[in-house]
Structure formats: structure tokens, C-alpha cells
Amino acid sequence: MKDSLTLLSRLSAHPDSRCWFLAWNPTGTLLASCGGDRTIKIWGKEGDTWICKSVLSEGHQRTVRKVAWSPCGNYLASASFDATTCIWKKKQTQFECVTTLEGHENEVKSVSWAPSGNLLATCSRDKSVWVWEVDEEDEYECVSVLNSHTQDVKNVVWHPNQELLASASYDDTVKLYREEEDDWVCCATLEGHESTVWSLAFDKSGERLATCSDDKTVRIWCQYKPGNEHGVVCSGSDPSWKCICTLSGFHTRTVYDVSWSHLTGSLVTACGDDAIRIFEEDACSDPQQPSFSLTAHMARAHSQDVNCVVWHPKEAGLLASCSDDGEIALWQYQKLE
């Protein structure tokens, strides 16, 4: 089984510190990493090797927890424990910090751009999720502060093609938000995980959501619209989300991240047991009660916890991961027939 996942290269990205998170730009030519050394690094491929193209070190006073590219690829947002989010503008090969978003009371844990590029979401240990609007002059205005969670909010991710936002929290739940009459409202709460939900990923259609948790499981949730043929009850006009599959027994420690390939449908997880695992949906399983099989398990993918895994947006099977050991690894996954 291990042959299906091959190591391509390893980069010492944030030595003597953690590498917390990675993000591919939309075309997949650049990979941004961030870490406990307060820097953001931009990696690009020259020939067969990945090299560090830029180091963004002037923006933050504390750990940079996550980074996100705008859908156009010209902006990078960085969320930091210093309670701010920086917006970096790409100018040829260099990056310039053009705006600092302030307002959260303490550590910003995540940042995400809506598919239109006009909205940005941030979340924090202060239990809130903020939605920001971006205008043509690169001005950012907070349009909503969402206080639905009762604890530290770990992650925010936008739906792939709608203005629907999802957040994951230390309160063990996932919440979804949409705009309603100029304000944002929480339209669904997904309950089921038994501990902190660390991350989440939509599939290509956006009708399914994968979540991963400190409870060592991954859950797959499916959206049911009002009047659906399966008889799932909806309140009002909002769709209901139901857990249709739980992947348990595969991970031995906290699952920190999950990525769902929009090219192949493969799911990959980052785990505190140092391993990377890949799951495929069984072809003949019922879509309403799907089953997934473990198709790759790289036991010591890194020498410490794996914090992030992310599929390349254009090249099927290309995968990047990073770890508490400060390293980035690039992998090629080959689906077995």
C-alpha cells in the first residue's frame, strides 16, 4: 500500500520552529508556508527543485498560523497569533504588506477568501468569526461579527462556488453562515464530533464537507435541500447537513487537517501520529451511506506531528504536507487500480 505514495522532496522550511500551514496559489506555481518563526515563505519550482522565492518577515510579531491566497492569486492573507491579519500584494516576485486587519481580541487562527474574492473571513480564540468586504481600492471593511461559537474558533473555509462560510471550533461543532438581508447569520450547526474540530474541506461540488477532529475521526457531511427525495427534514429554506460517514479507527492521535481533492475526489489527512493517510470513496457504495477505504498510509511521513496536508490545485495526485519538525514534504500519490 505504501508504494502508492512517493516522496518527491523535503524542504527545511522553518528550521527550529513549527511549520503550521501551507497554501498553493490558484495556478499551483507557488506554495506559501508559515510558522512559529513569524515568517511566511513563498516556494516555487526551478527545474526539478523547489526553492524559497521570498521571505515575508516584516508583517507579524508572533506565530503566523495560517495563510490563504485570493482566488486571483495576486493577494496572500496571513493570520497571526498577534491578533492581526495581514494582506500581502504580489508585485512581480516580491510581496508587499498593503493592509493589516485588526479587531480580534486575541490570536487569529485562520483566514479564508470567498470564491468571488470580494469577501474574506477570519476567526480567533476570542470565539468570533469576522466577515470582511474588500472594495476596488483594496479597502477592507468588517461587515459582520459572528458569535455563534462558544469556544476558540480553529478554522474558516468558504464553499467552493457559493457565498457560504464554514467554521470549526474547540466547542466540538462546525457552523455554516450565509448572508441574509445585509447581515450574516448562522444557518446550520453540525454536531457529532466528540472533541475539537481542527479543520474542514468541501468536495468539488460543495455538497459534501469533510471535518477532522481531536476525537481521532474524520466525518463526512452531506447537504440536503428542502424537499429532498431522501426525506431529510429541513427547517425553513435552509438546507440540512447530516453526517453520512465516520472514518474511525484509522488515526491514533488528533487529526489536524484534511484536504479533499477537487480533481480526483481523494481525501488526505494530517495526523498527530506523524502519518499521512489517503482515503477513496468506494465506487459501489451508496452515496447516502458512503464507505471509504484507506488507500495509502505513510506512517512516518514526518518526524513530528503533521499539521497540514494540501492537494495541488492542478496536478492530480501532487500533495504538500508540513510538520512541527519545520519541514515541508512534497508527495506524489498514485491511485491503485
Next chain:
Amino acid sequence: MGTRLTRANPEVSYNGNCGVCGSRELYGGLLSLWPEDMVGGSQLENANPLIYQRSGDRQVTAQDEDEDFPDKIDDREVFDLIRSINDPEHPLSLEELNVVEQVRVKVNDDQSTVAVEFTPTIPHCSMATLIGLSIKVKLLRSLPERFKVDVHITPGTHASEHAVNKQLADKERVAAALENSHLLEVVNQCLSTRS
């Protein structure tokens, strides 16, 4: 069985008050970082704790002295790392307060895991997270990086056991807490060697 401490030494308790609780201004950032635990009165919470006998030094065997023999990290070695950690409010070690015991340390060198259970002196101790954090930081600094360090409250010995365990297990919140210079200072005082 142990003996009772009759008077806390004011020199080691911060501001002359209960270590962390009695100094809200100084530890403002700390209060917000570990909100579940860093609130409480200004009195010593457990003024006369039971004091326990310290254990002797490790018996050195011929095998330990053999340079060619690879020594695995064992329960006793990890216990030795944490038993002298200072209690935040008393001039006593965690061993002397029976907060840590060798039987509650479980090491598996082959699997690179360390699990430590600690027992707060009273079930409402607001210092539980700070003590657990000090144990965790000591082990993270001392052990090879391959080790997974889990620090938990001894089951059934604290009112907020689940909340404290969850916070100690959240490496993101631990990392953020240790970037707070005030909290780091308090942890370092717990870890400093008493003269």
C-alpha cells in the same frame, strides 16, 4: 503518610498572595489565555497541604554505566525530570505535594510516548492548568523531539478535569500561551532550581 505544612513561605508566592490568582494586573494576559483556570480568590487555596517524603536518587546499575549499552528512557528517568518542579504557591516540589508520583508516569521509548498523570492537591485548584503546563514544558524541553507528551489530571481528582485536559492537549493553545512573556515567566519560575 505526610506531615502538614503550617505556613506558606511568602517569598515564593508571587505578590505575597496566591501565586497567580492574587495578581490579576500583572498576569492580565495570562488570565485571558487560560481563562478557565486563572480566576479565583486572593487567599492561598490550600494553606496546609500534606507533605510527602521525597524519593531517593536513582540506583545506578552497572548497565547504566556501560557506555556501549543504549539506555532507553524509562518511567524513573521521566519522573526525575518532573519531581523537582516547584509548586506555584508553596515552597515545595510537586513530588513533596504528591502532585506527581512515579507510578503515574508511563514511558514507552519504542513508541516514543510519555503519559503523565498529575493529582491537584484539592479538587478546585485553579493552578491545575499551570502545573500541567509546567510539566509539559519541562518534558518538551528535556526529551528528544520524537516523543509525544500527554499530560492529564489523575481521573476523578479535579472538578474541571475534562476542561484542563483538553486545554493541555491543545498544542496550538499551548504554543500561544508560551508566546505570552508573563505566563512563560511563571512557568520558568516553576521550572527553576531552588537554591
